[in-house]
Amino acid sequence: MSTQQPQDSDRFKKQFWQDPKLMDDRANLYLGFYAQNLINRANIEEFTTKNKRIDILDLCTGTGLLAFQVYDVVKDLDVHTNIEAIDFSAPLIKFAKEKKEKLRASVLNFQEMDGQELKFENETFDFVFSNAGVCFYPDFVKGFKEIHRVMKQGSNAFINAWAYDFPMAIPIQSAQKHGTMKDTKMTFQTLSEPEKFTELLKESGFSDISTDSISHKIRVKFGEFVETFNGNPSLLDEKVLADTALAFNVKEDNDEIELNTTMIVASLTKN
Numbered sequence: 001m002s003t004q005q006p007q008d009s010d011r012f013k014k015q016f017w018q019d020p021k022l023m024d025d026r027a028n029l030y031l032g033f034y035a036q037n038l039i040n041r042a043n044i045e046e047f048t049t050k051n052k053r054i055d056i057l058d059l060c061t062g063t064g065l066l067a068f069q070v071y072d073v074v075k076d077l078d079v080h081t082n083i084e085a086i087d088f089s090a091p092l093i094k095f096a097k098e099k100k101e102k103l104r105a106s107v108l109n110f111q112e113m114d115g116q117e118l119k120f121e122n123e124t125f126d127f128v129f130s131n132a133g134v135c136f137y138p139d140f141v142k143g144f145k146e147i148h149r150v151m152k153q154g155s156n157a158f159i160n161a162w163a164y165d166f167p168m169a170i171p172i173q174s175a176q177k178h179g180t181m182k183d184t185k186m187t188f189q190t191l192s193e194p195e196k197f198t199e200l201l202k203e204s205g206f207s208d209i210s211t212d213s214i215s216h217k218i219r220v221k222f223g224e225f226v227e228t229f230n231g232n233p234s235l236l237d238e239k240v241l242a243d244t245a246l247a248f249n250v251k252e253d254n255d256e257i258e259l260n261t262t263m264i265v266a267s268l269t270k271n
């Protein structure tokens with residue numbers, strides 16, 4: 001755990017995302033399925049039968065979950081590859097770089113950067129991904145305009161955002177009810193509504209937009225689920241923990257729970 005506790009209102013700031021170990025331990029469990037789903041939509045193998053170079057961007061990469069998954073897809077293809085992965089959290093990027101060194105994945109490049117102010121040239125990428133990332137931007141239009149700017153003509157982006165049943169939904173609702181969480185607006189859920197998501201993308205310059213939702217059940221031991229709350233102290237309140245145990249009908253940390261989760265996915269083409 002980081003020594004400085006993040007506050008709920010920091011969700012949109014770097015301070016909220018400072019614990020690489022917690023993020024890396026949990027990323028695959030909660031987000032691995034959704035990262036793979038975004039990659040599958042891109043149909044990268046087919047792209048590389050017609051193109052000899054491929055430039056990929058993973059926005060809000062965290063400790064690199066999607067970036068490493070997409071690296072696994074392209075690493076044996078006969079094509080010149082560049083994968084850029086950015087996040088505004090320095091500790092997460094440092095952690096991802098260390099993982100990359102161990103893998104000797106030289107085509108992967110991790111950089112500390114704000115997704116709303118990308119330091120890439122116009123029309124750089126063939127594919128842009130972001131797995132559970134853009135929903136945390138304080139200014140969606142600014143961030144989406146940046147995605148549009150760095151995409152090549154005819155290229156695709158696949159970005160997703162939590163719908164209302166995200167993994168922490170039950171404890172967060174309880175924390176809001178008991179007042180331990182002051183941030184009751186949960187602005188990151190703006191994109192939970194596909195119509196709103198689409199409207200913001202249109203405002204950012206996209207015209208070829210389709211959205212759909214995809215669901216996934218996650219099985220986890222209750223104790224492990226609660227350990228994830230360490231990144232969010234307002235959920236460690238006794239009343240919140242009791243409400244959460246009741247909602248899942250569990251008594252022991254070892255009891256397994258099933259989390260129903262859904263993401264809204266936007267598939268975008270730059271015309």
Ligand SMILES: C[S@@+](CC[C@H](N)C(=O)[O-])C[C@H]1O[C@@H](n2cnc3c(N)ncnc32)[C@H](O)[C@@H]1O
Binds near residue numbers: 035
């Ligand atoms: C829920 S995590 C998802 C991480 C990763 N995509 C994955 O699938 O494991 C959200 C990530 O978004 C990053 N993030 C939030 N706002 C950002 C911004 N404005 N610019 C860059 N990264 C941002 C956070 O630092 C965090 O790593």
